Amino acid sequence: MKIWAGAVIVGFATQASAQSGDAAKGQRVFNQQCRACHTLEKGGAQTTGPNLHGVFGRKAGTAEGFAFSEAMVKSGIVWDDKTMADYNRDPKGKVPGTKMVFNGVKQQGQLDDLVVYLKQATQ
Numbered sequence: 240m241k242i243w244a245g246a247v248i249v250g251f252a253t254q255a256s257a258q259s260g261d262a263a264k265g266q267r268v269f270n271q272q273c274r275a276c277h278t279l280e281k282g283g284a285q286t287t288g289p290n291l292h293g294v295f296g297r298k299a300g301t302a303e304g305f306a307f308s309e310a311m312v313k314s315g316i317v318w319d320d321k322t323m324a325d326y327n328r329d330p331k332g333k334v335p336g337t338k339m340v341f342n343g344v345k346q347q348g349q350l351d352d353l354v355v356y357l358k359q360a361t362q
């Protein structure tokens with residue numbers, strides 16, 4: 240019983256360090272700063288920006304049915320926690336020539352929250 244309890248605590252600690260963001264706060268960031276241009280659910284509309292369903296683990300610029308910039312297609316990015324945060328911190332710095340007209344999320348805490356939320360909401 241003691242061993243079992245210890246294992247649970249270790250499990251929680253690992254999860255907390257891997258995901259420092261808060262998904263509920265991340266949802267607010269998304270609603271305020273991304274939602275005007277992006278949908279997240281499976282089969283969601285391509286609007287100004289591409290639908291982001293399944294984006295983690297995918298190569299940039301390969302979502303079907305959206306006309307990406309050449310810069311995005313040739314960026315060679317695969318979306319993970321780090322590339323997602325880097326791109327949304329400074330879209331034009333990370334992908335010069337991207338047609339995502341967005342200044343970037345400058346607060347690290349907001350970025351962490353956003354990435355945690357996106358990971359859940361795009362699955």
Ligand code: HEC
Nearest residue numbers: 272273276287288299300302307308311337338339340341
């Ligand atoms: C003004 C509209 C607009 C806003 C606001 C915007 N985006 Fe985008 N986004 C785009 C467009 C357009 C593209 C396509 C970029 C290209 O092809 O260069 C894009 C591309 C992306 C991609 C790459 C998708 C792929 O499949 O490769 C991600 C990820 C992304 N946006 C996330 C976000 C997040 C997160 C936010 C909010 C912090 C955000 N965007 C805000 C318009 C927007």
